Structure formats: C-alpha cells, structure tokens
Amino acid sequence: MIKLSTSDPAFGRAFTTLVNARREADADVARDVRTIVASVRDEGDAALAAFTKKFDHHDLNETGWRIEKSEWLAAYEGLDPALRDALNLAAERITAYHEKQRPSDSDTTDAAGVRLGARWNAIQAAGIYIPGGRAAYPSSVLMNAIPARVAGVERIAMVTPTPNGEINPLVLAAAHIAGVTEMWRIGGAQAIAALAYGTGRIAPVDVITGPGNAWVAEAKRQLYGVVGIDMVAGPSEIVVVADGQNDANWIAADLLSQSEHDPTSQSILFTDDAAFAQRVADAVDLQIGTLSTAQTARTAWDANGAIIVTASLEEALPLVDRLAPEHLELACDNPQALFDRVRHAGSVFMGRHTPEAIGDYVAGPNHVLPTGRRARFASGLSVLDFMKRTSFLQLDPASLAAIGPAAVALAEAEGLPAHARSVALRL
Amino acid sequence: MIKLSTSDPAFGRAFTTLVNARREADADVARDVRTIVASVRDEGDAALAAFTKKFDHHDLNETGWRIEKSEWLAAYEGLDPALRDALNLAAERITAYHEKQRPSDSDTTDAAGVRLGARWNAIQAAGIYIPGGRAAYPSSVLMNAIPARVAGVERIAMVTPTPNGEINPLVLAAAHIAGVTEMWRIGGAQAIAALAYGTGRIAPVDVITGPGNAWVAEAKRQLYGVVGIDMVAGPSEIVVVADGQNDANWIAADLLSQSEHDPTSQSILFTDDAAFAQRVADAVDLQIGTLSTAQTARTAWDANGAIIVTASLEEALPLVDRLAPEHLELACDNPQALFDRVRHAGSVFMGRHTPEAIGDYVAGPNHVLPTGRRARFASGLSVLDFMKRTSFLQLDPASLAAIGPAAVALAEAEGLPAHARSVALRL
Incomplete structure (x- = not known):
C-alpha cells in the first residue's frame, strides 16, 4: 500500500504512476x-x-x-x-x-x-x-x-x-x-x-x-x-472517497472487499482527514489476518492499495475521474453533491450505508462493470448488450423529390455514379 | 453473379455457401x-x-x-x-x-x-x-x-x-x-x-x-x-427483396450502388418473379459499362452478386435473416408486412421509392452499419457509441436492513468474507 498526499510536491508524478500502472495479463x-x-x-x-x-x-x-x-x-x-x-x-x-x-x-x-x-x-x-x-x-x-x-x-x-x-x-x-x-x-x-x-x-x-x-x-x-x-475485463477495483466521520472499520472492510478478489485487484481511499486515513490503514491491517482470503487480500493490498490524503473531498474528484474506477463509494453526508461532479465511474455507491458489496449481489444494477480506466468509454453490462437496433426509412415520390437531389449531388461529388443513378432514376 | 432458385434441390447447400463466404482480409x-x-x-x-x-x-x-x-x-x-x-x-x-x-x-x-x-x-x-x-x-x-x-x-x-x-x-x-x-x-x-x-x-x-x-x-x-x-467493419452489402412490379432499371442501379464500392462488396436480389430476375440481370449488364466505377462494380458483381428466385417474397425473409445484411430494401407495395418478419438487418429501406443511397447521404439514419452478418448482434453507429452509463445506488439503514442479510448470505457462500463483513458491520 502506498500513502500519498496531494500536498506533497511529488504527488503529481506519483499519482500518474498509479493511474498508468498496468495490472493486466500479457x-x-x-x-x-x-x-x-x-x-x-x-x-x-x-x-x-x-x-x-x-x-x-x-x-x-x-x-x-x-x-x-x-x-x-x-x-x-x-x-x-x-x-x-x-x-x-x-x-x-x-x-x-x-x-x-x-x-x-x-x-x-x-x-x-x-x-x-x-x-x-x-x-x-x-x-x-x-x-x-x-x-x-x-x-x-x-x-x-x-x-x-x-x-x-x-x-x-x-x-x-x-x-x-x-x-x-x-x-x-x-x-x-x-x-x-x-x-x-x-x-x-x-x-x-x-x-x-x-x-x-x-x-x-x-x-x-x-x-x-x-x-x-x-x-x-x-x-x-x-x-x-460484453467487454475486455481486467482486475476489479474500488475507489472510496470518505470524510473523517466514517467508521474506519466499515471503510477498511470495503477496501478489503476488492482486495480479496484477486492478487491484482486495486483498492484506493481518498480522504480529507489524515488521522482517519491512519485509522483505516490500521483497521485494514487488523482485519486482513482474520479473513479466509487473507493471502490474496494481503498481496493485493500491499501491491495495489493506496491511501491518498486530500485537502478536501472535492479535490479528490478530478483524480477519481482520471482513475475512472469500476466502483466508487462516496461515504459522506451529501454524496449527491460529489456525484454531480464525477464523470467517469462504472458504478457509484452513495452515502455511509451503501457498501459496494450490496451491489455485487442484491441491489439490482449489474456487477459486470468496466475496469482498467474503461469507464471513460464503456458501461456496465445491460439489456442493450443482448439487443441490436435496425434503422429504417420509407420515402414516397414527394419526399424523395424533396431530399433526393441533394443525395444525387453528394454521390456524384464522391465519384459514386450508381449511387447517384439509383436516386436520379426515381426523381 | 450466381443465379439460384429456392425450388432447386441443391439450393440449401448453395445458399449456405453464400452465407458463409468470407470476403474479409486475413x-x-x-x-x-x-x-x-x-x-x-x-x-x-x-x-x-x-x-x-x-x-x-x-x-x-x-x-x-x-x-x-x-x-x-x-x-x-x-x-x-x-x-x-x-x-x-x-x-x-x-x-x-x-x-x-x-x-x-x-x-x-x-x-x-x-x-x-x-x-x-x-x-x-x-x-x-x-x-x-x-x-x-x-x-x-x-x-x-x-x-x-x-x-x-x-x-x-x-x-x-x-x-x-x-x-x-x-x-x-x-x-x-x-x-x-x-x-x-x-x-x-x-x-x-x-x-x-x-x-x-x-x-x-x-x-x-x-x-x-x-x-x-x-x-x-x-x-x-x-x-x-464502433465495430469491426467489412465490405458493404445490399439485399433487395423485390416483386415483379418494380422497374428493373431502378433495382439494377440499387444493386450496383453497392457493387461500385469495392471489389469485395456484395449485392443480392430476391424476387418471386423469374422474368423480372432476368430483366434485372440484363439491366445490370447494360448499366455497368456506363459507370466510371465499372471496373470495381463488374468485379464485385461477378464475384459476389446473386439473384435468387423464390416462390414468394415471404419465403425470402428467413433467408435474409441468415444473411443479416447491412442494407435491406423491401421494394413492394406493403413493405411493412415484410419488415415485421425481419429480425436481422442493419438498416431497412421500405417501398419502391426508397433507394439505399438516400440513406447514405441525406435521410438521417447513420450509414455506418454492421456488415458480415454482424447485424445478428450489432447496431449502426449512434449517439450511444459516444456515451457511457454510470449506475448508482443509495441505501439508508432501513433499506440496508431489508436486503443486506441476503448479500451477507451470498457473499459467505461465495467464500468472500470481506464482502460479507462490509455489509454485516453496517447491519
């Protein structure tokens, strides 16, 4: 696990390394x-x-x-x-x-x-x-x-x-x-x-x-x-944005719920409270030994865990967007205000009583979500992945007369005479 | 160009060959x-x-x-x-x-x-x-x-x-x-x-x-x-389903509007009128020489063109679904009745006054469409290709109490104790 602070002059470089770390097979x-x-x-x-x-x-x-x-x-x-x-x-x-x-x-x-x-x-x-x-x-x-x-x-x-x-x-x-x-x-x-x-x-x-x-x-x-x-899937990830009013044990369990998946899983906490950051780090260390998945969780947390102290929760949001995480928890009193400023995340869990794991099982949204920064362009699995759309058109002589000449002009300009003719013959 | 008839005992095998023909680079x-x-x-x-x-x-x-x-x-x-x-x-x-x-x-x-x-x-x-x-x-x-x-x-x-x-x-x-x-x-x-x-x-x-x-x-x-x-794109294709009441020159131009794209393009006509089929074949031969794109169009039509005579237009529809064409023209008086029975096509052009080329330029729907039988599972380019969806959840103590125990049970059954704990701690 690495500890970073946005107030550290070397933060920019260290965070870029974290964003670009590749954890996928080769x-x-x-x-x-x-x-x-x-x-x-x-x-x-x-x-x-x-x-x-x-x-x-x-x-x-x-x-x-x-x-x-x-x-x-x-x-x-x-x-x-x-x-x-x-x-x-x-x-x-x-x-x-x-x-x-x-x-x-x-x-x-x-x-x-x-x-x-x-x-x-x-x-x-x-x-x-x-x-x-x-x-x-x-x-x-x-x-x-x-x-x-x-x-x-x-x-x-x-x-x-x-x-x-x-x-x-x-x-x-x-x-x-x-x-x-x-x-x-x-x-x-x-x-x-x-x-x-x-x-x-x-x-x-x-x-x-x-x-x-x-x-x-x-x-x-x-x-x-x-x-x-569905998508190209990589190791699972969680980013938690939490203020100091949370129970450190709850947040530690949330971080470990990704770490226990796979040695390559990633868990990152952003908090504006340095003392809380330390309490979470300690709680992770205490909890990890009690898990039947301890070996995996420890490997993942040691290699890919991070705790990042920010000046405010708002300061974390552009950094979250750069990570474009699969899962994002916003553990604070007014999560909606933060959510309104997040653009890239697979699924968001708002408030102190919404642990990510509730979404893995019974909440309703899909748990198949984009990983590896793919939330920049990809969405979770949905009904749309099992459907496809057919567009259709129907013109009559009048509507073809209205827009057909423009099609003829463009087809000729593109050097496609049969395209032009197929319209022109009907005009 | 090959001529087939569904009444020929060898039709099934010949059509399967047509469906499976690979026209893509290697x-x-x-x-x-x-x-x-x-x-x-x-x-x-x-x-x-x-x-x-x-x-x-x-x-x-x-x-x-x-x-x-x-x-x-x-x-x-x-x-x-x-x-x-x-x-x-x-x-x-x-x-x-x-x-x-x-x-x-x-x-x-x-x-x-x-x-x-x-x-x-x-x-x-x-x-x-x-x-x-x-x-x-x-x-x-x-x-x-x-x-x-x-x-x-x-x-x-x-x-x-x-x-x-x-x-x-x-x-x-x-x-x-x-x-x-x-x-x-x-x-x-x-x-x-x-x-x-x-x-x-x-x-x-x-x-x-x-x-x-x-x-x-x-x-x-x-x-x-x-x-x-957007998609894996292959050579362009058109399937035209036309009765004998069409102008053979119009349909010939429609077929050639794909053939002129590329030597690997494919144009297929289904018709229930053998005499009309012959008129279209003749019209293609006459028109093709007058095109500035004649060389490409002739190569494509010779190699990948097909005219298939069916007992009825309806008989063509399951065959169209097997081809899952990029473009489908339904040139007849009641195209809606046929369209209702088509499942796999990128874009459909209904009636006698809707040549495919009108959709290439000015009609409005996108002309970037699935090729190579991919209309079975893919759609044309759309606004959705440039957007992504973030799902979200928010629970409070009461709603977590309602559904949390089921999540704990499932997490434990899956052997993921940190998942279970992250919910159980909040219950």
Whole structure:
C-alpha cells in the first residue's frame, strides 16, 4: 500500500504512476489463445475434448458434455433455504432493475414526409461464461443471464469448466433461477471458441459475456467481431472517497472487499482527514489476518492499495475521474453533491450505508462493470448488450423529390455514379 | 453473379455457401499491424512520421502535422453552392435523427427504500478516421462526427491520410460543418495507434470510429479495450427483396450502388418473379459499362452478386435473416408486412421509392452499419457509441436492513468474507 498526499510536491508524478500502472495479463497468452481458437474452429468437438482433458483433467465422453436441467433443479432444491431465498431475492431485484433498460422503438414522419425510425430486437443466442473452481460465483450467473433473458434472448448457453469433473451446486441453482437454457461442461479459451464458431454438438451464439481468467478474456478479445462480447475485463477495483466521520472499520472492510478478489485487484481511499486515513490503514491491517482470503487480500493490498490524503473531498474528484474506477463509494453526508461532479465511474455507491458489496449481489444494477480506466468509454453490462437496433426509412415520390437531389449531388461529388443513378432514376 | 432458385434441390447447400463466404482480409495483416501499433506506442511522433513517409510519401514536418481550421473554412467557402447546400441539408437531417437517440437517465426509489439509477455522460474525446484517396467521402465525416457532437463530446479529433500531401476539399468542408475540433494529416494503422495511445503531439482519445482499409480495421480490432471502437467493419452489402412490379432499371442501379464500392462488396436480389430476375440481370449488364466505377462494380458483381428466385417474397425473409445484411430494401407495395418478419438487418429501406443511397447521404439514419452478418448482434453507429452509463445506488439503514442479510448470505457462500463483513458491520 502506498500513502500519498496531494500536498506533497511529488504527488503529481506519483499519482500518474498509479493511474498508468498496468495490472493486466500479457502477450504470451495471446499466442496460446490463437492456437486454441484455431484448433476448435477447425476440429470442433475433438479439439474441445482434448483441451478439456489437458486443462480440466476429465474426459467429456465419460463425465458428459452437458450438465442436464435435472441436475440444476436438484441443486436448487437441495440448497439451504436461506441461501435459496437470497438467490431468489437477488434474481428478482436484478430482473426489476434490468427491465427498465429495455429500449423504445421510434417511428416518425418528418416535415419532408420521410418516415424514419429504429426498431430493437433481441439477439437469438447468448453464451455465458462462468469460471469454475474458486471463482465460481452464482452471482455472476444471475448478472449475466438475467439481462439476456430480460432482453428476450431465446437461447442462453452457459459454459463452465468442471476441474476434475466437480461442479458448484450454487452455480447450478443460479442457472436454474436465471433462465439459462443449456449448460456445457467446458471452460477456458476453448469454450469461448466453441461458442463463437459452434461445433458439432454446440450451436454458435451471437454474443458472449461473463468473467474469466486471462485466457478467457483474450479469447473473447480475439473473437470480437465474429461474435459480440460484453467487454475486455481486467482486475476489479474500488475507489472510496470518505470524510473523517466514517467508521474506519466499515471503510477498511470495503477496501478489503476488492482486495480479496484477486492478487491484482486495486483498492484506493481518498480522504480529507489524515488521522482517519491512519485509522483505516490500521483497521485494514487488523482485519486482513482474520479473513479466509487473507493471502490474496494481503498481496493485493500491499501491491495495489493506496491511501491518498486530500485537502478536501472535492479535490479528490478530478483524480477519481482520471482513475475512472469500476466502483466508487462516496461515504459522506451529501454524496449527491460529489456525484454531480464525477464523470467517469462504472458504478457509484452513495452515502455511509451503501457498501459496494450490496451491489455485487442484491441491489439490482449489474456487477459486470468496466475496469482498467474503461469507464471513460464503456458501461456496465445491460439489456442493450443482448439487443441490436435496425434503422429504417420509407420515402414516397414527394419526399424523395424533396431530399433526393441533394443525395444525387453528394454521390456524384464522391465519384459514386450508381449511387447517384439509383436516386436520379426515381426523381 | 450466381443465379439460384429456392425450388432447386441443391439450393440449401448453395445458399449456405453464400452465407458463409468470407470476403474479409486475413492474418498477414494482423502481424504487420502489431508491429506498427507497438512502434507508435513506444516511439510516438517519430514512428508516426516514419510510417507516413513510407506509406503516404510525404514528410509531416514539411507538409505540417495538423490541417488548420482556416483550411477547412476556406474549403467550405470555396465549395460549389449546390454542393454546400447538399452537405448542410445532410448535416441538419443527420443531426435531427441522432438527437432522438440521446438516452434518458433514471433515478428511482423502490419499495425497499433503495435508491437506484443510471446516469449517462458523453465521453471526453472521440477519434474519427477518414480514408484518403478514392474513398475520401464527406458523408463519412458527417456520419461519424455528428453523433459524437450530439452526444456532447468536447474533442473530436479527425485523422485522414493525405497521400503525397493531397487533401480532398469536400472532406475538409464536411469537417467544418460536422463540428470536428482538430484534424491530423495521418492515416493507416499508425493513425489508429496514435489516437489510442496518444503521442507527444496528439492527445489520446476514448473512442475511435470511422471506415478504413484492412489495416485500419485490424488496428481498431487490436486496440479495442484500450479505447472503445464502433465495430469491426467489412465490405458493404445490399439485399433487395423485390416483386415483379418494380422497374428493373431502378433495382439494377440499387444493386450496383453497392457493387461500385469495392471489389469485395456484395449485392443480392430476391424476387418471386423469374422474368423480372432476368430483366434485372440484363439491366445490370447494360448499366455497368456506363459507370466510371465499372471496373470495381463488374468485379464485385461477378464475384459476389446473386439473384435468387423464390416462390414468394415471404419465403425470402428467413433467408435474409441468415444473411443479416447491412442494407435491406423491401421494394413492394406493403413493405411493412415484410419488415415485421425481419429480425436481422442493419438498416431497412421500405417501398419502391426508397433507394439505399438516400440513406447514405441525406435521410438521417447513420450509414455506418454492421456488415458480415454482424447485424445478428450489432447496431449502426449512434449517439450511444459516444456515451457511457454510470449506475448508482443509495441505501439508508432501513433499506440496508431489508436486503443486506441476503448479500451477507451470498457473499459467505461465495467464500468472500470481506464482502460479507462490509455489509454485516453496517447491519
């Protein structure tokens, strides 16, 4: 963890280093992924079985390729009732939030008599990647599959690796709740390639979303264009802007809730109170040892944690915009005044009683958010990622006469005579 | 050009071949682009000058790096008045259409007392790529820059190669009209890399859009994630669904208006009238020789043209969906009935008096559209491509008490104790 203060003359340079720090996986991965993707494209199921044997240590022809719906239902029914209720509450709230994202069609006729509009349709098939092993999160199933279902996608194909054949029953239960329509026991770059190109067994999809390791992320990046993808995802991040009136233990827990995700996760506190900064640092040190995720949290906090003391909370805001964080907490009495001055953040958590983790599970907004400063240009996952828009036009002889000559003039100026003729013949 | 009929027993296989035909550039380009991108990232302006000397045959330090606003204004004022009026009409209509795309924010409090919402902001800087030489189209300037301006983007940086130092005055005039804020005399993959990473002279942007050759398209693909991009673009396409009551010359001109773009462009006619099909084929042959773009149009029509006779217009629609074309004309008396049954198309042109070219210039909808079957999952360029959404949440003790326990249960089940603690401490 580094401690910085905006009053330090060297602050500018130190903060720029923090902003530009790259925490993402690198080029060796790209070559491996190219090989895997080409194999699956060319050899289909045979390549898929071979890579699964190699990386996940099980034989798909023995364990089965699909995970059947009866298994999801059994997992759902076998859940601890409190957990089942929690998953259902989360699914309901996520569904309610995403239903408001459905876009409206338009269809108008303007003064020139030109009918213009746009119509939205769902994609037909979505692929959802869910990691196996430690990072097998049922909340990821809900956050990826529910927007697709709300969009109206008919086919939601989930893939998840089952290392040594093992499956997490919570993930199966979440798939049951979220409206997944088929599930495959595959993972890694090979699963992304299978979804994009299709294989003998698995039909291709139109859009692939969901978290994954560096190989999965790189496969999605390479196949962007063959299919749509949600985004290029990196390690998770939180920025907390907090005054000295907060409970240091609460803020320490918030910072650690990102640090415990991954050794490359980043947690940054801005505060205008140097004594509070120290209390939070101490609270982090005290709490960290008590976590079952202590090793990951400590590595991440040591390498990527930061506490930055500012002259005022307002002074932090342009610095926050430079970081364009995935998650931003504004822990103060009038968070709206600060929020009004923030431009770049994936999701914002306002006030002292809105810990980021509430948004990871049950609040409703999506937890799939832009990382690595991509909130400058990207948004969280939404219903729109599973829909596409068709624009349309209808002219009649009068409206074509009104605007057609300008089109002819421009087409001729661009040296495109058939364009010009297709309009001119109708005038 | 191939002629097919759905009544032919071999139709299914022949149509599948047509759907799967790849008309896009390939893997050698990717390696060259990686080298160029890395050079510009590491060496900035020096690499940019060297590549410009090599590919565009001029010395940036002699011709100047920027094209100054005074030059755009002079180009605008020097335009033929009819052309200036046409450009202004196009800009007004494109602006009006795109203003309706501005998204709405949301901010509500639900039954549990949780405040939830989403707020849209414009990105800060957009990069617009405009090809030089033959394909230097002022309409592309309008179609890319106007949505950015409507979104509220402050900085719109246009790059365009000027082979041997030459510039197209129409492109400059269009930049003046469209609200471009700076212009650079660079092109190719090196220009994309400069916009993405920034150089000493050129500040980095957040989103890059605009058409380009295979190197430009590949550079955008490789830099997706560093910046946002509009889409992976391929050769242009048109599908026309027409009954026998159309003027064969009109439809022939429509087909040729895509064929003349590029040797890889694709034009396909579906009709339920075999005699009409033959009349269109004959009209294409007659018209093609009269075009100044005859060579390109003939190459494209011969290699990628198709006329498909169906039993009815309705029978064509599922086939159109498989092609998911960039442009779709429905040339018949009741186009709405057909449109209601189309799911995958970038833009649709309804009725006998709506040639596709009217949408290229002055109608209003964007002409930057998904190609290569990407209308299955992608949309045309819009104001949304230059904006991003921040979700937000605000809870108080009562609403946290209502939904917090479910978050704690899920966090514990996922093995993330700091997540659970950050909520539990506040309960």
